[in-house]
Amino acid sequence: MRDNDRVSDSTIPHDGSRVRDSDPSERGSRLIVAIDGPSGAGKGTIARAVATRLRYRHIDTGAMYRALAWKATHDSIDLSNEAALSALADRINLDVAEGRVRVDDHDIAAAIRTPEIDTASAVVARYPRVRTALIARQRALGTAGGVVMEGRDIGTVVFPGAEVKIFLDASPEERARRRATDPSHTAGRGVAAIQDVATALEERDRSDRTRAASPLTQAADAVVIDTTTLSIEDAVEKVMEIVREKGSRQ
Ligand code: DC
Numbered sequence: 001m002r003d004n005d006r007v008s009d010s011t012i013p014h015d016g017s018r019v020r021d022s023d024p025s026e027r028g029s030r031l032i033v034a035i036d037g038p039s040g041a042g043k044g045t046i047a048r049a050v051a052t053r054l055r056y057r058h059i060d061t062g063a064m065y066r067a068l069a070w071k072a073t074h075d076s077i078d079l080s081n082e083a084a085l086s087a088l089a090d091r092i093n094l095d096v097a098e099g100r101v102r103v104d105d106h107d108i109a110a111a112i113r114t115p116e117i118d119t120a121s122a123v124v125a126r127y128p129r130v131r132t133a134l135i136a137r138q139r140a141l142g143t144a145g146g147v148v149m150e151g152r153d154i155g156t157v158v159f160p161g162a163e164v165k166i167f168l169d170a171s172p173e174e175r176a177r178r179r180a181t182d183p184s185h186t187a188g189r190g191v192a193a194i195q196d197v198a199t200a201l202e203e204r205d206r207s208d209r210t211r212a213a214s215p216l217t218q219a220a221d222a223v224v225i226d227t228t229t230l231s232i233e234d235a236v237e238k239v240m241e242i243v244r245e246k247g248s249r250q
Contacts, residue, residue, distance in 0.1 A: 030056075030145035031247060032161075034154035035239075037168035038205050038216060040175025042227040042235060043150040046168065048099070049236045051148040054243065059141055061151035061158070062121070063096045064134050066112035069120035071103050079123045086129035094137070113185045115200065122204045125152075128213040135214075153214035155222050164246045165222040166239055174228045176201050 033056065035047045044060060051058035068089055069079075077084050095102040101109040111117070124130050131153075138158045142149050149158065155165035170178075176198035179185055208216040218224065223242050227235045 030147075031163040031243065032142055032145050032159050033148040033164040033166070033239075033243060034159055034162040034219075034222075035148060035150040035166045035168060036152055036154050036156070036216070036219070036222065037166075038152075038175065038208065039201055040179045041168040041170045042178070042232070043168050045232055046227070046235050046239060047148045047150040049232065050239050050243070053236070053240060054146075054148070056146045056148050057141075058098055059138065059147060059149045060096060060099075061134070061138050061149060061154065063101045063109075063112065064094060064137065065125045065130075066117050066121040067094055067096060067101055067103050067108060068092060068130065068134070069117050069124045070108050070112050072124065073116070073120055079120060082127045082129055085124055085127055086133055089130045089133035097141075110184075118200060118204060122207045126207065126211040126213065131213045152208055152216040155219035156217060157214040160219070164239075164243050165219050166242065167218045167222040167224045168235075169224060169226050170228040172198065172202065172205075 033047075033050060033054070035043050035050075037043050043062075047060070048058050050056075068085070071077075071092055072079060072085055072088060075088070077088060079085070093104045095105075099109065101107070101112055112121075135153075135158050138149065138151075138154075141147065142159060151158070155162055155167070176194055179201060180194045180197040205216075225235060225238050230238070
């Protein structure tokens with residue numbers, strides 16, 4: 001692991017009160033759980049809950065692209081300059097884990113959830129050299145297993161050998177509704193107009209799905225879960241069932 005990639009186990013519960021038989025790691029296998037899908041499909045909430053239940057680390061790779069976009073904007077790096085952005089991706093002092101997002105020990109967890117960074121992160125994520133640098137960090141963070149990693153290309157490119165691959169999806173209308181009412185995305189700006197959010201989401205989806213370098217796509221061996229009408233609890237339980245099934249075969 002690089003010195004500048006730090007993951008804390010601070011959210012691991014110490015009370016021993018969790019359902020222990022749901023954790024395949026109890027049987028000696030620390031799995032890699034890859035959760036991919038478009039914005040608003042529920043990846044963040046579900047990945048976090050699954051990681052807590054398993055006592056695994058949760059890594060939000062989207063936050064890495066967002067942090068890079070934030071730092072580039074902060075340092076006035078031109079978003080069309082792939083060489084400068086990939087050099088930044090190599091050297092950036094990044095700490096992304098368990099809901100924390102820090103660059104140079106500066107807390108930017110809220111600052112990266114703005115419409116400007118939504119757009120800028122989709123731009124930086126299109127550059128192959130930027131992706132190579134961030135994918136290397138993601139592999140370093142997850143390779144030992146015991147991790148729930150969410151993103152767009154975790155099951156296809158970052159960890160094609162992940163034991164558990166989930167592709168979360170939901171209808172475009174429901175994804176826009178969730179984004180428009182998500183306080184972590186609308187902090188201080190009130191509830192966003194759903195139609196504006198839907199238009200921006202559609203544009204980012206198009207960018208994520210059509211880029212040449214690791215586009216958003218379902219891994220052939222991923223289990224698809226449509227969360228449009230599912231409660232969070234039911235979606236988490238479905239993922240846990242898949243984890244238990246895969247874990248018991250390890
Ligand atoms: O999941 P998110 O909305 O926070 O992701 C921000 C941007 O980064 C989005 O445009 C998709 C992109 N991304 C990516 O290309 N690959 C990942 N593994 C994670 C996110």
